[in-house]
Amino acid sequence: MTKFISLKTSLPGPKSQEIAKRREKYIAKPMGSSLSPCYIAHGEGALVTDVDGNQFIDLTGGWGCLAVGHTHKKVVAAVKDQAEKYLHTDFTAVPYESLVELAEKLVKLAPGNTPKAAAFFNSGAEAVENAVKIARAHTRRPAIIVFENAFHGRTLLTMTMTHKAMPYKYHFGPFAPEIYRLPFPSPSHPMANEDFEKILVNTVTPESVAAIVIEPIQGEGGFNVPQEGFLEYLRKLTDKYGMLLVTDEIQSGIGRTGKFFAIENWDIEPDIICLAKSLAAGLPLSAVIAKKEITDSLPGGCIGGTYVGNPVACRAALEVIKIIKEENLLGRAVKIGEKLKERFLEMKDKYSLVGDVHGIGAMMAIELVKDRKTKEPATQETAQIVQECIKNGVFIATAGINKNLLRMLVSLEITDEQLDEALDVLERAMGKV
Numbered sequence: 001m002t003k004f005i006s007l008k009t010s011l012p013g014p015k016s017q018e019i020a021k022r023r024e025k026y027i028a029k030p031m032g033s034s035l036s037p038c039y040i041a042h043g044e045g046a047l048v049t050d051v052d053g054n055q056f057i058d059l060t061g062g063w064g065c066l067a068v069g070h071t072h073k074k075v076v077a078a079v080k081d082q083a084e085k086y087l088h089t090d091f092t093a094v095p096y097e098s099l100v101e102l103a104e105k106l107v108k109l110a111p112g113n114t115p116k117a118a119a120f121f122n123s124g125a126e127a128v129e130n131a132v133k134i135a136r137a138h139t140r141r142p143a144i145i146v147f148e149n150a151f152h153g154r155t156l157l158t159m160t161m162t163h164k165a166m167p168y169k170y171h172f173g174p175f176a177p178e179i180y181r182l183p184f185p186s187p188s189h190p191m192a193n194e195d196f197e198k199i200l201v202n203t204v205t206p207e208s209v210a211a212i213v214i215e216p217i218q219g220e221g222g223f224n225v226p227q228e229g230f231l232e233y234l235r236k237l238t239d240k241y242g243m244l245l246v247t248d249e250i251q252s253g254i255g256r257t258g259k260f261f262a263i264e265n266w267d268i269e270p271d272i273i274c275l276a277k278s279l280a281a282g283l284p285l286s287a288v289i290a291k292k293e294i295t296d297s298l299p300g301g302c303i304g305g306t307y308v309g310n311p312v313a314c315r316a317a318l319e320v321i322k323i324i325k326e327e328n329l330l331g332r333a334v335k336i337g338e339k340l341k342e343r344f345l346e347m348k349d350k351y352s353l354v355g356d357v358h359g360i361g362a363m364m365a366i367e368l369v370k371d372r373k374t375k376e377p378a379t380q381e382t383a384q385i386v387q388e389c390i391k392n393g394v395f396i397a398t399a400g401i402n403k404n405l406l407r408m409l410v411s412l413e414i415t416d417e418q419l420d421e422a423l424d425v426l427e428r429a430m431g432k433v
């Protein structure tokens with residue numbers, strides 16, 4: 001018996017099937033397929049109801065955009081209020097206070113004592129792209145260092161910075177120049193710091209490098225946590241060569257790891273931080289927070305865009321920051337993470353398919369392998385488990401270059417009961433596969 005999952009039709013139900021037919025006809029194929037074959041009618045917290053009245057537990061949170069869940073009442077109220085006042089002005093035409101207030105809040109929350117300033121954009125890719133523009137202009141250097149398994153977006157520059165070729169780089173070249181990829185040292189792929197520096201120096205002249213861009217915990221790449229001491233070492237290395245350290249927290253930020261900024265899990269101050277996804281509860285908004293001496297070194301008007309820092313999205317983001325504090329969602333992320341880890345380790349004891357469990361806070365993933373020794377990715381089995389979960393009312397996301405990890409991007413509003421129910425479905429799916 002399930003309490004939250006309620007499947008009333010076969011999946012997809014008749015209404016979803018009818019929409020899918022129209023989708024087939026009118027939606028451009030490169031936009032890809034959807035995880036869920038069912039179309040949403042309503043979402044609340046971690047629950048999704050589809051157009052046929054079926055209710056699911058959503059562990060994907062819109063690919064990590066819904067730390068405060070679907071339709072949080074306070075976000076909805078702020079959005080409604082703002083929508084009735086004005087939807088758009090372009091901050092460079094007629095400015096509004098909510099954008100200033102949001103910048104102030106984010107700058108005050110950001111780690112370290114160096115004065116900072118914020119700029120706003122629409123998507124994660126745009127934030128990364130602008131972080132690179134700022135870093136290049138400030139340092140007057142062209143090169144950017146990124147990592148194996150990185151994901152930074154799909155624009156020309158960020159797709160170049162992203163590791164995986166298919167589908168993200170499909171015949172989309174020529175790619176942007178001056179992007180250099182280095183190994184991401186993690187507990188499962190450790191590397192001595194000196195060796196990392198050797199590879200760097202052999203790959204690119206360090207004095208031509210504007211920035212090292214790193215996800216403090218890799219998202220799409222499989223929730224890989226850097227090996228102990230690596231981020232602190234990167235801070236020293238970037239300082240040594242006059243490079244900037246840019247953290248892409250688009251997936252790992254806004255509370256998911258139990259800290260507001262993912263980088264707060266380490267005692268370092270990056271030069272530039274990129275945020276998006278959960279920042280505005282799913283509305284398109286991203287931010288670049290940089291040391292003020294860096295942003296002050298560029299002329300006014302050299303970055304921006306018509307829609308950046310939309311007032312409705314800014315109001316939503318202000319609510320997200322308030323909700324995280326009022327509801328202690330940072331503490332909740334830690335608790336969710338503990339539960340996930342415990343259940344995943346139990347699954348590891350039971351099923352040889354589970355190779356590893358890793359992550360920080362609620363950003364927890366389970367790696368599926370055909371053989372624990374060779375670590376051969378169990379890609380097909382992972383896909384089967386996802387399908388089995390959907391069939392039984394749970395949406396769950398994969399990750400990793402080989403798509404052999406299940407990653408938790410669940411809303412921090414999920415209740416223990418809902419989480420248990422979803423994990424029971426996952427465990428049964430794993431047993432079946």
Ligand SMILES: Cc1ncc(COP(=O)(O)O)c(C=O)c1O
Nearest residue numbers: 123124125151152153219250251
């Ligand atoms: C770490 C990271 N950076 C950048 C992006 C790109 O964000 P967007 O899809 O909003 O452009 C993503 C999206 O998944 C991400 O996870």
